[in-house]
Amino acid sequence: MRRDRDAVPEALNLLDDRRPGQREAALALLDALESKISRSEAKPSGAVLRDAPRIGLTGAPGSGKSTLLDALVRALRKRNETVGIVAVDPSSRVSGGALLGDRARVRAGAGDRGVFLRSMAARERLGGLADATWPSVAVLAAVFDRVFVETVGVGQSEAEVAGLVDTLVFVAQPGAGDVLQFMKAGILEHPDVFAVNKADLGAVAERTASELQAALAMSARDATGWQRPVLLVSARDGRGIGELVAVLDAHRAHLVASGALAERRKRARSSFALDALERRYGTFGIERLGGREAVRARLLAEPEGGGNAFGLGLAREIEAALGKSR
Amino acid sequence: MTLPHRDPPWVFRTYSGHTSARASNELYRLNLTKGQTGLSIAFDLPTQTGYDSDHPLARGEVGKVGVPICHLEDMQALFEGIPLGRMNTSMTINATAAWLLALYVAAAERQGADPKTLAGTTQNDIIKEYLSRGTYAFPPEPSLRLISDLIAYSVDAMPKWNPINICSYHLQEAGATPVQEIAYAMANAIAVLDAVRARPDVPKQALPRVVGRISFFLNAGIRFVEELCKCRAMGELWDEITRERYGVEDATLRRFRYGVQVNSLGLTESQPENNIIRIVLEALGVTLSRDARCRALQLPAWNEALGLPRPWDQQWSLRIQQVLALETDLLEYGDLFNGSPVVAAKVADLKRAAREEMERVLAMGGAVAAVENAYMKRRLVESQTARLRAIEHGELQVIGLNCFTETAASALVEGAHSILRIDESAERDQVEHLRAFRGRRHDADVQAALASLRDALASGQNVMPPSIRAAHAGVTTGEWAGVFRSLYGEYRAPTGVAVSVAPAADEALTGLREQIRRLGERLGRPPKMLIGKPGLDGHSNGAEQIAVRARDVGMEVVYEGIRLTPGEIVSSARDEGVHVIGLSILSGSHGVLVVDVLEGLRKAGLERIPVVVGGIIPEDDAAKLRAAGVARVYTPKDFDLNAIFGEIAQLVAESAAA
Numbered sequence: 014m015r016r017d018r019d020a021v022p023e024a025l026n027l028l029d030d031r032r033p034g035q036r037e038a039a040l041a042l043l044d045a046l047e048s049k050i051s052r053s054e055a056k057p058s059g060a061v062l063r064d065a066p067r068i069g070l071t072g073a074p075g076s077g078k079s080t081l082l083d084a085l086v087r088a089l090r091k092r093n094e095t096v097g098i099v100a101v102d103p104s105s106r107v108s109g110g111a112l113l114g115d116r117a118r119v120r121a122g123a124g125d126r127g128v129f130l131r132s133m134a135a136r137e138r139l140g141g142l143a144d145a146t147w148p149s150v151a152v153l154a155a156v157f158d159r160v161f162v163e164t165v166g167v168g169q170s171e172a173e174v175a176g177l178v179d180t181l182v183f184v185a186q187p188g189a190g191d192v193l194q195f196m197k198a199g200i201l202e203h204p205d206v207f208a209v210n211k212a213d214l215g216a217v218a219e220r221t222a223s224e225l226q227a228a229l230a231m232s233a234r235d236a237t238g239w240q241r242p243v244l245l246v247s248a249r250d251g252r253g254i255g256e257l258v259a260v261l262d263a264h265r266a267h268l269v270a271s272g273a274l275a276e277r278r279k280r281a282r283s284s285f286a287l288d289a290l291e292r293r294y295g296t297f298g299i300e301r302l303g304g305r306e307a308v309r310a311r312l313l314a315e316p317e318g319g320g321n322a323f324g325l326g327l328a329r330e331i332e333a334a335l336g337k338s339r
Numbered sequence: 340m341t342l343p344h345r346d347p348p349w350v351f352r353t354y355s356g357h358t359s360a361r362a363s364n365e366l367y368r369l370n371l372t373k374g375q376t377g378l379s380i381a382f383d384l385p386t387q388t389g390y391d392s393d394h395p396l397a398r399g400e401v402g403k404v405g406v407p408i409c410h411l412e413d414m415q416a417l418f419e420g421i422p423l424g425r426m427n428t429s430m431t432i433n434a435t436a437a438w439l440l441a442l443y444v445a446a447a448e449r450q451g452a453d454p455k456t457l458a459g460t461t462q463n464d465i466i467k468e469y470l471s472r473g474t475y476a477f478p479p480e481p482s483l484r485l486i487s488d489l490i491a492y493s494v495d496a497m498p499k500w501n502p503i504n505i506c507s508y509h510l511q512e513a514g515a516t517p518v519q520e521i522a523y524a525m526a527n528a529i530a531v532l533d534a535v536r537a538r539p540d541v542p543k544q545a546l547p548r549v550v551g552r553i554s555f556f557l558n559a560g561i562r563f564v565e566e567l568c569k570c571r572a573m574g575e576l577w578d579e580i581t582r583e584r585y586g587v588e589d590a591t592l593r594r595f596r597y598g599v600q601v602n603s604l605g606l607t608e609s610q611p612e613n614n615i616i617r618i619v620l621e622a623l624g625v626t627l628s629r630d631a632r633c634r635a636l637q638l639p640a641w642n643e644a645l646g647l648p649r650p651w652d653q654q655w656s657l658r659i660q661q662v663l664a665l666e667t668d669l670l671e672y673g674d675l676f677n678g679s680p681v682v683a684a685k686v687a688d689l690k691r692a693a694r695e696e697m698e699r700v701l702a703m704g705g706a707v708a709a710v711e712n713a714y715m716k717r718r719l720v721e722s723q724t725a726r727l728r729a730i731e732h733g734e735l736q737v738i739g740l741n742c743f744t745e746t747a748a749s750a751l752v753e754g755a756h757s758i759l760r761i762d763e764s765a766e767r768d769q770v771e772h773l774r775a776f777r778g779r780r781h782d783a784d785v786q787a788a789l790a791s792l793r794d795a796l797a798s799g800q801n802v803m804p805p806s807i808r809a810a811h812a813g814v815t816t817g818e819w820a821g822v823f824r825s826l827y828g829e830y831r832a833p834t835g836v837a838v839s840v841a842p843a844a845d846e847a848l849t850g851l852r853e854q855i856r857r858l859g860e861r862l863g864r865p866p867k868m869l870i871g872k873p874g875l876d877g878h879s880n881g882a883e884q885i886a887v888r889a890r891d892v893g894m895e896v897v898y899e900g901i902r903l904t905p906g907e908i909v910s911s912a913r914d915e916g917v918h919v920i921g922l923s924i925l926s927g928s929h930g931v932l933v934v935d936v937l938e939g940l941r942k943a944g945l946e947r948i949p950v951v952v953g954g955i956i957p958e959d960d961a962a963k964l965r966a967a968g969v970a971r972v973y974t975p976k977d978f979d980l981n982a983i984f985g986e987i988a989q990l991v992a993e994s995a996a997a
Contacts, residue, residue: 026916030863075712108852109865110890113897129914134865134895249478 017156018126021097024152025131029145036293040323043148046155047282047322062155065097066265069174070163071141072184077210078163080248081184086128088254089159095127097153101143101164104134111135129157141170144292147177147285175203177281179274180264182206182257185225187218192228201228205241205264212245212252219245237273239264283312286324294331301334302327343671348376348664349626350427350635353653354600356381356406358765360416363406368420369650375657377427377459379637380417381405382439384875384926387474388902389435389820392769396904399931400875401766404647405431409773410815414442415449424452428459429504429598429635434476436463437489438819441806444497448811460501460554460598463489466527467506469710469832470719471513473877473901477823478830479707485802485823487534491541492803494549503531504556504598511558512604513880514723517569517689520558522696523706523715525576528553530706532585540801550581551592557633559601561617563624565689568682570597570624570631572689598635599625608644608975610739612751615641619659626663629674636660641751644975646758646957647927710832720883727884730978740978758957761927773815780813788812792822831900847981848892851988855893858988862918866991869917871899871908873936876926881953885921888980892988905932909939912948918991924954929964937968947997949990953977 028039050064072078079100086096104111111134131153133143141164153160162178164170175181183204185195195201207229209222225243234240242260246253268274287309291299302308308327315322353370356363367378382405385397391409392401401407408414418426423446432439440461444454465482468475475482490502507515507524515523535541535549555573559566574595581593601621606614618638625633638656640648664670676682700709709715729735736742751757788809795805809819859865870886872879879901886898897915899908912920920940922933933952940946949970956964961972970990973983 022913022916026864029916032863035863104895105890108848108891108893109856110893111895112886112890113895126910130911131915132897136865 018129021129021152021156022131025145025149028148028152029133029143036289037325039148040289040325043151043323044321044325046151050155063158065154065157065159066180066261067150067154067160067162067178068261069178069181070161070184071165071171071174071181071204072210073186074165076184076186077248078165078184081208081210081246082161082163084246084248084251084254085161085257088258090125090127092258093127094158095129095156097129097150097157097160098131099146099149099153099160099162100130100132101135101141101146101162102132103141103165104136109136129153139169140173141165142173142177144288147281150177151282171200171203176284179268179277180205180261182208182261185209185221187211187214187221192221192224195225196228201225201232205235205239206257206260207241207243208246208253208257209243210246210248212247213249237267237271239267239271279313282322283309286312286322286327290324290327290331293328294335298331298335301331343668345670346629348670349633349660350377350598351375351657351660351664352377352379352429352598352635352637353657354379354381354431354637354639355653356383357404357647357759358402358406358761359769360406360408360413362402362765364417364419364421366650367417370653370657371421373654373657374661377429377635378421379429380431382430382432383407384474384877386439386816387432387435388875388877389438389476389816389824390875391815391817392766392773394817396875396902397766398874398935399766399928400926401769402761403927404876407769408439408442408816409769410776410813411442411445411449411810412776413772414439414446414810418446418450422452423447423450424456426459427635429462430460431462433462433465433468433472434474434482434485435816435820436461437485437802437806438810438816440489440493440500441803441810444807445810454497456499457497458499460504461489462506462556463503464506464527464531464556466530466706466710467509467523468877470523470716471509471878471880473832473879474875475830475832475877476820477827479710481823481827483530483534483707486531487538488801488803490531490535490549490552491538492801494541494545494552496803500552501554501596502552504554505531506556508556508558508600510719511560511602512878513719514721514726515719516722517565518692518696519718519722521569521573521576521689521693522700524555524557524573525580525693525697526700526706526709528555528577529580529584529701533705536585546585547587547589547592550585550587551589551594554634555595555597557597557599557625559599559621559624561602561605561621563620565685566621566624567628567631567676568685568689570633571628571676571682572686572693573597574631575686576690576693595631596634598637599633600637601625601639603639603643605737606639606641606644607737607740609744610746610749611642611645612749613739614639614644615655615659618656619663622659622663626669628676629672630677642758644955645752646955647761649757649759716832720887723880723884724887727978727980731980737978740976763930776813777815784812785809785814785818788814789818789822792819793826796822796826851981851984852893854985854988858992859893861992862995865893865895866919866988867895867897867915867917868919868921868987869897869899869908869912869915870921870923871903871911872901872923873903873905873908873932874924874926874928875902876924876928877901878925879923881925882921882923885923885953885980885983888984889921892981892984894984905935905939908936909943909945912940913943913945917948918994919987920948920950921987922950922952924952924956927955929954929956930960933964933969934967947994949987949994951987951990 027035049062070078070082089096102111102113113132135143150160181204207225209218212218222243222245244253244257246257299305299308355366383402384400385392386408390397392407430439447457463486465475493500493502505524505528507520510520510523536546577595578593581587587593601618638659640652640656642648642652703709730737730741733741792805792809795802868889870882872882886896889896899911951971952969953973956972956974964972
């Protein structure tokens with residue numbers, strides 16, 4: 014397996030390929046990847062692959078996610094970290110096409126091999142992610158020092174993205190009444206970090222931050238014991254970007270120390286494998302093995318790096334069961 | 340024979356400049372001997388975006404769409420033998436307007452002219468650059484500061500100068516309806532005047548004089564009756580806004596003063612001789628009504644959709660103005676339309692709708708906010724999309740393009756000779772001159788001048804005086820802009836394409852979508868297309884329309900926007916895993932930049948990805964590009980976008996099968 018940057022684009026193309034043969038090859042690639050990933054925090058060497066922090070960035074259109082990501086990438090490049098980015102945009106319901114764009118503002122990486130950007134259309138999926146998002150992130154995490162997933166949010170997507178990354182950052186736009194909207198949409202439950210962007214606007218940004226703070230007071234600590242911070246940041250004048258990077262590092266350390274990281278990773282991987290099985294064999298196929306939760310439980314029980322974490326074995330079982338029922 | 344009294348004619352100009360300061364100077368002197376009464380300077384794209392001619396991004400662009408001006412000696416050469424104290428000069432310059440005006444003032448001072456005597460215009464309108472023209476350099480806020488610095492400075496130091504031309508011209512080129520053109524121009528003017536009013540160095544009593552110096556730059560399309568009404572509506576609205584919002588009591592200071600370049604968007608590549616008729620009619624729209632007549636007019640040449648016009652082509656356009664103003668009896672009458680109920684009703688309609696749209700923009704925080712949240716851009720892309728669809732479907736008739744296409748061979752078009760060619764050695768010569776100039780100047784003076792510019796910026800002082808000193812000291816365009824770039828960074832304006840709404844199905848689209856869907860099944864994923872503009876050309880309207888249509892036929896489109904280096908395009912194509920690349924170039928730099936992209940793809944082992952190119956590309960250049968490996972070349976006569984995407988789908992299928 015090549016693990017240099019040059020191999021990444023082709024790998025991502027394969028993971029996005031829906032032809033049956035390519036799907037099998039993609040799952041095999043993921044299994045091989047999983048077996049070589051280092052579980053330690055030390056910088057890996059030799060045949061062992063790293064497993065970089067995976068960070069989600071969601072927020073309403075216009076909240077300045079792209080610009081903030083641009084500022085983050087600049088800051089990380091100054092520290093010599095390499096960065097992989099997956100940016101997801103919705104597809105048109107009418108044409109099936111998509112404009113993946115206005116990413117033009119992630120410019121820090123233009124011509125810089127330490128930055129990789131792949132944009133994706135969500136296609137049939139609702140909720141801000143594409144089928145290929147999770148596996149693409151897994152590949153990028155083996156090659157780059159840090160991986161970001163950027164997607165339009167509000168509501169459903171926060172839950173989806175939270176299930177896929179280690180750390181979810183919600184980018185809030187300053188403005189009256191927003192916090193109430195966030196609460197209504199159930200957004201506040203999922204993010205690990207809140208970044209109120211456009212802090213250069215002054216009082217209005219500070220007010221939004223304190224409203225968020227107040228709204229979070231009841232649930233400031235999540236189940237893992239993490240105190241969810243609210244930060245004021247400005248992509249425009251650079252305010253708070255350093256703190257945001259520090260918070261991302263702190264959350265990563267917390268996840269490792271509390272053992273939550275391994276748990277999150279396993280859940281995310283299993284969810285992807287379950288969805289992939291269901292896309293392929295339908296609800297009917299999944300029911301041959303006792304339904305979604307039963308399949309999920311079996312996927313969670315698979316040992317890491319055992320070559321079966323992505324359900325290739327389960328696929329054979331389903332095929333056998335379907336064969337019998339015909 | 341005694342002739343009746345005539346009004347003085349408007350200022351006759353021709354937008355021109357190319358190759359080098361020396362070549363442009365010759366052209367200007369020639370045009371003045373032919374009866375042109377003012378100059379209109381076209382700068383090349385590096386100068387407009389603040390790069391020296393030897394900057395990597397300037398490659399292929401030097402001297403192409405205008406004249407390269409890197410330093411004071413270039414500016415002096417541009418006006419050699421032209422006394423600036425007696426000239427009226429319009430400079431189409433925006434992001435770097437303060438700098439080019441500083442060079443102009445310094446050149447005038449070297450001629451012995453007093454800056455107080457200088458007459459002319461700096462376009463200096465940054466907001467429309469984000470919306471349409473794309474030659475911005477800095478983010479909106481510092482850009483607005485530069486604009487207002489120039490205005491605050493010139494009001495006293497150069498009282499005859501028009502420090503800003505609020506441009507609705509480029510909005511119409513980007514697809515604006517008359518209502519949008521009026522509304523966004525007014526919102527733009529308000530943003531500028533509000534910024535000037537807020538300055539501590541502009542006393543309250545000076546504001547009416549500032550308002551009196553604001554001028555506009557309009558477009559005039561082929562629907563010339565409506566255009567005439569548009570000009571009248573803008574005059575009335577401006578009178579109301581300046582009185583209500585800025586309390587200007589003196590009616591002469593509330594006058595709506597404007598210059599015009601008539602529409603280029605509607606000029607066709609097919610049967611190009613028809614363009615001369617379009618240009619005449621468009622000129623009528625802005626001259627017929629005395630109460631809303633333009634102050635200065637520049638007409639495009641009949642062959643602009645083919646390439647750069649030659650001196651003879653420009654002369655023909657100048658003669659149109661002269662015949663209209665001097666030979667006809669147009670200037671002998673008062674306003675022909677006062678009292679016309681038809682005109683009055685149309686003007687009232689336009690005013691009401693424009694005010695509504697303007698208020699909408701003001702309510703979201705004004706023109707700058709409506710740039711940053713992409714509202715105006717999105718509305719323009721929508722209008723443009725609707726217009727192009729109407730042309731495709733034949734609802735909008737364009738003679739010689741989508742109807743009456745039968746034609747005899749044109750006696751005017753003679754292949755490669757019917758346009759101006761820029762000598763490819765122009766760039767090399769310019770770079771050599773620039774480097775020699777850098778070697779001659781006093782480094783200590785240059786460093787001191789840049790330091791005092793930095794100080795002025797940091798302390799909030801007006802940047803004009805230190806810029807004029809920097810011009811005298813030998814600072815270059817790239818160095819001046821570099822001071823701002825280091826402080827404010829590069830800026831990318833929102834494109835407005837991602838939010839445009841997909842159309843309901845029509846028949847041609849339905850078939851095409853099915854073709855694309857089946858192609859996606861064969862590829863394993865929907866076809867993905869990269870669309871971008873290499874080089875410094877910021878006219879993104881065409882690329883945006885292609886991006887929107889690509890989405891509408893079912894492709895996944897990575898729209899990378901403007902100002903990309905060939906290297907960025909290649910790495911983006913690789914990282915994004917695209918199946919086809921579409922490049923758009925209007926600046927005439929296709930020869931160099933497209934070939935660089937093809938070369939880069941080959942080096943990256945990506946030569947199987949087909950490349951298509953669109954733009955104003957003469958046929959013999961197109962042949963060269965195809966020989967170099969470009970799969971298809973599209974020019975303005977290819978108006979049927981569905982046909983284009985049918986071909987692109989075919990190309991992708993072939994490359995996947997190979």
